[in-house]
Structures are given as C-alpha cells and as structure tokens.
Amino acid sequence: xxxxxxxxxxxxxxxxxxxxxxxxxxxxxxxxxxxxxxxxxxxxxxxxxxxxxxxxxxxxxxxxxxxxxxxxxxxxxxxxxxxxxxxxxxxxxxxxxxxxxxxxxxxxxxxxxxxxxxxxxxxxxxxxxxxxxxxxxxxxxxxxxxxxxxxxxxxxxxxxxxxxxxxxxxxxxxxxxxxxxxxxxxxxxxxxxxxxxxxxxxxxxxxxxxxxxxxxxxxxxxxxxxxxxxxxxxxxxxxxxxxxxxxxxxxxxxxxxxxxxxxxxxxxxxxxxxxxxxxxxxxxxxxxxxxxxxxxxxxxxxxxxxxxxxxx
Numbered sequence: 001x002x003x004x005x006x007x008x009x010x011x012x013x014x015x016x017x018x019x020x021x022x023x024x025x026x027x028x029x030x031x032x033x034x035x036x037x038x039x040x041x042x043x044x045x046x047x048x049x050x051x052x053x054x055x056x057x058x059x060x061x062x063x064x065x066x067x068x069x070x071x072x073x074x075x076x077x078x079x080x081x082x083x084x085x086x087x088x089x090x091x092x093x094x095x096x097x098x099x100x101x102x103x104x105x106x107x108x109x110x111x112x113x114x115x116x117x118x119x120x121x122x123x124x125x126x127x128x129x130x131x132x133x134x135x136x137x138x139x140x141x142x143x144x145x146x147x148x149x150x151x152x153x154x155x156x157x158x159x160x161x162x163x164x165x166x167x168x169x170x171x172x173x174x175x176x177x178x179x180x181x182x183x184x185x186x187x188x189x190x191x192x193x194x195x196x197x198x199x200x201x202x203x204x205x206x207x208x209x210x211x212x213x214x215x216x217x218x219x220x221x222x223x224x225x226x227x228x229x230x231x232x233x234x235x236x237x238x239x240x241x242x243x244x245x246x247x248x249x250x251x252x253x254x255x256x257x258x259x260x261x262x263x264x265x266x267x268x269x270x271x272x273x274x275x276x277x278x279x280x281x282x283x284x285x286x287x288x289x290x291x292x293x294x295x296x297x298x299x300x301x302x303x304x305x306x307x308x309x310x311x312x
Contacts, residue, residue, distance in 0.1 A: 002192040005071050006201065008078035009189045010208045015085030016097050016181050017212025025213075028170045028236065042167075043174045044210030050178025051186070051202050057254030058180050062101070063187030066120050067109045073306075074188040077104035080301045084294065086216075096258035096294055098184050099128065103298030105188065111306035127255040128291075131246055132265030139242030139269030146238060147273075162233035169240035176247040176259055182209060184256040235270045242266040261291060 025039040034042075051059075063069065081100040102124060109116050150158050186205050190198055243259070243266035250257040264287055 002071055002189065005074040005078070005189045005192055006204075008075050008082065009185055010204060012078050012082035012085060012097070012101070013182060013185050013205045013208035014212035015082050016177070016185060017209035017214070018086060018216035021177070021209070021213035025170065028166055028240075034167060034170075039170070040210070040213045042171065043177070043213055044206065046171055046174035047178035047182060047209050048202060048206035050175040050180075051182045051206065052178070052199070054175070054179035054251060055183035055186075055202075058183035058251060058256050059187045059190055061120065061124075061187070061254045062105075062184050062256055063189075063191040066102070066117050066124070067105050067188075068115050069105065069109075069188040069191060070112075070114070071192060072309075073105065073108040073112055073114065074192065076305055076309075077101065077108045077188070077298075077302050078185070080104050080305065081298055084297060084301075088290070088294075096128075096260050096291065097181055098256045098258045099291070099295040100298040101184055102256070103295030104302040107299035107302035108306050111303045111310070124255060127250055127253075127257045128261070131250055131257040132261040134249075135243045135246040135262040135265040136269035136272075137242075138245055139239050139266035140272055142242050143235065143238045143270045143273040146234070150234070159233065162237050166233050166237040166240065169237050169244055172244035172248065173240055173259065173263070176244060176251060177209070178206065180247055180251045180256060181259055182206065235273075239263065239266040239270045242269060261287075 021040065021043050025034075025036070025043060028034045028039055067073070078101070081097070081104045084100050085097055102121075106116060106121065108114075150161075153161070182202075182205050186201055190201060193201070240263070243263040246262045246266070247257060247259050
C-alpha cells in the first residue's frame, strides 16, 4: 500500500508548490525583478536540486527519527496536511507545511500507540519558534549594512546589482524549499520503500511542487510580495537573503523549519529598518495566529480520523 502513501505525499507536495513557492517568488515579483512564469520555472528546477543534494538530514529527521511511521499513519497524515495547506492557500494566508505535517504525524502516532521521539520533537518545536526571529535579525542587520555599502555606487549601478542579487537570493530560497520543505513531505514515504526508488520519488515530488506553483501560487504570492510591507529590490533582496541563510542553517542541522515563517520574519525585519509603521501589523497578527493553529489542527484531525478508523 505504499503507493497510496506516495499519492498522499504528492498531493501535499502540490500544496507546497501552491503555498511555499510564494516564499521564493513573492518578493521577486513584488519588487518587479522577474516575471511570474520565469520565476516558477526557476523555482521548479532548484527544488529538485535542493532535495537531491541537501535533503538527506531532514528526510531522516521526519521519516525515521521523529516517529516510527507506517503506511496507514503516512496516508492519513499526508491527506489531512494536504487538505489544510490547499485550504489555507484558497484563503490567501501563508501556512507552514512543516507544522501541519509534524502535527499530523504526531496525531496519527499517538492514536496508533506508535513510539514518538519526544526529544527530537522538542528540538523541532524550538526551531519553529526561534527561526523566524533569527531570520528577522539576519534581515535587519543585512539591511543596515547593505544600505551603508551601496552608498558607494551610483543609483543605476545599485539598481542593476540588486535585481541580480534578488534573483540569487530567490534561488537560495527555492533550493531550500527542496532541501527542507519537500524533504519534510517525502520523508515518511521514502522510509516505506527501497532507497533505489528515492530519486524517482524526488522527481515526482518536485514535479508536483512545480504544478502547484504554476496553477495556484499567485494567491499567496500577492500576500507575501505586497501584503506585509512594501518591497523594492533592496528590501526584497535583504529579506530573501536573511531568510535563505536562516533556513539553510537549520537544514544543515536536519531541522524541518518553516520557510514561510522565516521569510515573513525577514520581511518584518527589513520593514523595521524603515520604521514600525511600514509593517502591516494586522496581517502579521493573523499569520501568528495561524502559526499556533496549524499544528493543532493537523494533530486533531489526524488523531480523530485514526481513532475513527480503528473503531470501524
């Protein structure tokens, strides 16, 4: 039945594309550095390279070390998580795929009396809380330093440099989406099947992410690119680089952190360099509420679904 688990994972990979591509593309498009179609193509290629080259540690954390997954837990967890991610996208509110997946896995594991590595879960939750603040600090510090450095160049030179740098930072975020986000999605299913099939699974997952990005991502891109604070190439590059460095740091540590919340933290950080009044605090409050709601929703829905199946 691992094929059913794979289908469930591909559904949520589609949700990753529809939701999390905004982390890589929203700022670029909001700052006018690249067209939507070109950005989505760049995103799709780099997602595959990310999971292929750097996804191993997060795959192990989610698929092997956190919960001893089986086919039934994986099918239910990924089905519930996929529904929540796509529903959030329709409502135009960024959602952390990591939090939903981890919540769903824990809910299914408890309902099935499966062993859970609570020490690993503790590290993951701590990473969720501190990573947006680290991204904020990176972005805020980079913004102040870069502003001083770029004063040495003419306006035309600065504009050209920043647009190129913005694309590079978007590439880093896209790479991280594969290495961290997609690795979180495919972790459970990869440990149900032989390793020789993993590259094929990575390719299928990357294609699902690409399709989700191509068909649905414009909704959340609008929120990320324009809704929190106004972004020009300078602030866009600084926010993306700060978030990209933060996520890459946690990827090296094998922690499945949210690119969504890191990029939001970074956008708030660069917004603070312009003054608190430039940040849409009402939208930030909604996103913070979603931060706490997402894992509990995933946990509750998967727990009760599993218990119901046990009763049937």
